[in-house]
Amino acid sequence: MEYSSHIGNSKLPKVETTIFTTVGNLARKYNAIDLSQGFPNFEADRTLMSLVNDAMQHGHNQYAPMQGYYGLREVISEKIEQLHVHCYSPEREITITVGATQAIFTAITAFIHKGDEVIVIKPAYDCYEPAIRLNGGIPVYLQLNAPDYKIDWHLFRQKLTDKTKMVIINTPHNPSGTILSKRDMEQLEAILKPTNVILLSDEVYEHIIFDGADHESASRFPGLANRTFVCASFGKTFHVTGWKMGYCAAPESLMAEFRKVHQFAVFCVDHPVQCAMATYLKNASHYLGLNDFYQKKRDFFLDGIKSSKFKYKPSQGTYFQLLQYTPLTKERDEVLAERLIIENGLASIPISSFNVANRNDYMLRFCFAKKKETLEKAAEILCNLN
Numbered sequence: 001m002e003y004s005s006h007i008g009n010s011k012l013p014k015v016e017t018t019i020f021t022t023v024g025n026l027a028r029k030y031n032a033i034d035l036s037q038g039f040p041n042f043e044a045d046r047t048l049m050s051l052v053n054d055a056m057q058h059g060h061n062q063y064a065p066m067q068g069y070y071g072l073r074e075v076i077s078e079k080i081e082q083l084h085v086h087c088y089s090p091e092r093e094i095t096i097t098v099g100a101t102q103a104i105f106t107a108i109t110a111f112i113h114k115g116d117e118v119i120v121i122k123p124a125y126d127c128y129e130p131a132i133r134l135n136g137g138i139p140v141y142l143q144l145n146a147p148d149y150k151i152d153w154h155l156f157r158q159k160l161t162d163k164t165k166m167v168i169i170n171t172p173h174n175p176s177g178t179i180l181s182k183r184d185m186e187q188l189e190a191i192l193k194p195t196n197v198i199l200l201s202d203e204v205y206e207h208i209i210f211d212g213a214d215h216e217s218a219s220r221f222p223g224l225a226n227r228t229f230v231c232a233s234f235g236k237t238f239h240v241t242g243w244k245m246g247y248c249a250a251p252e253s254l255m256a257e258f259r260k261v262h263q264f265a266v267f268c269v270d271h272p273v274q275c276a277m278a279t280y281l282k283n284a285s286h287y288l289g290l291n292d293f294y295q296k297k298r299d300f301f302l303d304g305i306k307s308s309k310f311k312y313k314p315s316q317g318t319y320f321q322l323l324q325y326t327p328l329t330k331e332r333d334e335v336l337a338e339r340l341i342i343e344n345g346l347a348s349i350p351i352s353s354f355n356v357a358n359r360n361d362y363m364l365r366f367c368f369a370k371k372k373e374t375l376e377k378a379a380e381i382l383c384n385l386n
């Protein structure tokens with residue numbers, strides 16, 4: 001039998017190359033300044049790198065425990081308790097994962113059965129839906145509207161049915177750069193109270209939040225914490241996305257099921273990096289200083305594009321800034337994104353790819369986790385467009 005005859009059975013027939021790969025390839029081909037992908041183009045802290053080296057030199061080179069290096073789980077537990085006044089047991093309620101992506105995939109796989117509904121708030125990061133579909137689940141969308149991308153909790157409530165098994169939220173939010181407020185979280189808590197719905201809270205940008213706002217982690221709200229998988233990413237927090245390390249925190253009963261999947265999908269995560277993270281995280285300034293660090297980058301970028309024709313609301317969190325281009329052109333966003341790369345040498349991400357049915361919001365997403373000179377060049381290009 002020909003191999004191609006099996007391909008007809010694809011479990012993800014509608015999944016194509018992601019927008020990130022498509023734009024990234026085009027950006028490389030045209031040698032464009034790349035503000036498309038969500039990673040820094042500056043170095044991580046040398047101290048953190050030395051700590052990984054130390055861990056390797058001290059023999060932490062074999063399998064780590066399945067749940068993760070204990071010292072790391074312990075320091076994560078202390079950190080969450082300090083920031084959000086909720087205590088997760090390092091033994092039973094925290095697992096170290098291959099980035100937030102694996103935490104999200106594993107939580108979905110552990111709980112979603114055929115026919116279960118999962119509420120996904122759009123625009124949404126792209127790893128949620130394939131994981132739901134691979135497990136036979138049905139994504140149920142709540143599409144937010146530009147330019148505020150605020151959740152209407154009344155509409156949200158209408159999406160809940162007796163088939164709803166899980167809800168996925170993401171704060172600070174990629175791609176919109178909005179955050180969920182205390183009031184939002186309280187409304188979510190009240191809506192979910194009479195249900196058994198599991199919450200998956202993607203908080204990978206927890207330490208990138210601006211203008212004095214607080215990160216309202218689901219772990220702060222008792223009626224949410226008791227049903228939530230909080231997913232976090234050291235890659236995002238410490239400028240080392242290539243290390244692919246994160247963690248998941250959840251109540252014991254949920255985490256026990258999570259670990260049943262985790263131990264056979266991954267078993268355990270890079271040991272020396274976990275040891276290094278355990279030491280590095282003990283110094284709170286390594287993550288508490290990030291709000292300020294990235295706020296300066298956001299402000300530098302926005303100051304640079306002051307004289308451009310783009311419209312925007314300053315990002316409230318994440319290292320992404322949305323720019324609305326209606327004063328410039330009425331083209332679709334993916335057309336403009338492609339043209340910007342080819343004609344102007346600047347790469348960004350069209351937001352339609354995150355929306356239901358690729359709705360066009362006339363928005364492009366720019367990543368400002370970049371060196372000053374990169375942001376300067378990008379801003380100059382944006383100002384010269386007309």
Ligand SMILES: Cc1ncc(COP(=O)(O)O)c(C=O)c1O
Binds near residue numbers: 100102125241245
């Ligand atoms: C909202 C969101 N969640 C999860 C991830 C994945 O994080 P990680 O690289 O730790 O797997 C990303 C990465 O861009 C993201 O933006």
